[in-house]
Amino acid sequence: MPCTGLNCPKPTSLETNNEYSYEKLTQTAEYLKSLISFTPQIGIICGSGLGSLADSIQQKIEVPYPQIPNFPQSTVKGHSGCLVFGYIATVPLVCMKGRFHYYEGYPLEKCAMPVRVMKLLGIELLIVTNAAGGLNPNYKVGDVMLIKDHVNLMGFAGCNPLRGPNEERFGPRFPSMNGAYDPRLRAEAQKIAQGAGLAKGVHEGVYACLGGPCYETIAENRLLRQLGVDTVGMSTVHEVIVAKHCGLPVFAFSLVTNESVCDYESKVEPKHDEVIDAAKSMEAVLQKFVQGIIEFVAKNGVK
């Protein structure tokens, strides 16, 4: 908040130059509200190649990112770059077909700004999905891992989407990250997964985000494994931090799209096209899974 008292210091450039101030984000949310006649209850972020999660949305209103004031643009294959509003199982929602990554050149607060916009639109639950490398030796390509916790590796180096002046209207300066991944929905998701045909391959584990765009070295994969990381990717963590900060419950999962190799003898190399193909081959099952989660929320509420 600007201070008007006589002895108060002048606002710093950080305060005056905030590209994603509460006011700017409100402007973005107000523009989007003017296009829809309902309040979205759930926000969904589609991971690489997972944009088809929006296919089951009814009464779609699609808004391309270039049309949205203050919104970044998608630059990555597999992230088409539009917001889709509509309904799944009678639940009004908004879906991001295309997220923003640090390696695209966006600072973390910019990558995560749509989470605050969705909060201002009125969502009460955020569903986050990602394509990820499977580090846990029990994981196979095509498995789903419900995220129970994360390792904020970029945070170890001081990169955090909440860095800078805190905006109290969103949340506190020092938020706890405990319970960021809603335990009730995770427990329920185990049952829903069976109905969706995912019975064999649903795990629960820990996700870590690196800055990318390089995939991890074998030495890095070995280190991550020792740290207790089960899947590794280049997204999600900053979105979840911002969601937890503003009090949004999160349900998140990784689709294992490739094996993260820990063996110098292995000839397996990660490739983005294969990541997208692996996601594509799971689209029908994952649509059913996400629909099951939404139906549960429709029946039982978010809390």
Ligand SMILES: O=P(O)(O)O[C@@H]1C[C@H](O)[C@@H](CO)O1
């Ligand atoms: O957006 P997500 O995290 O699902 O995408 C992963 C991370 C990189 O963007 C890309 C690498 O293949 O897939």
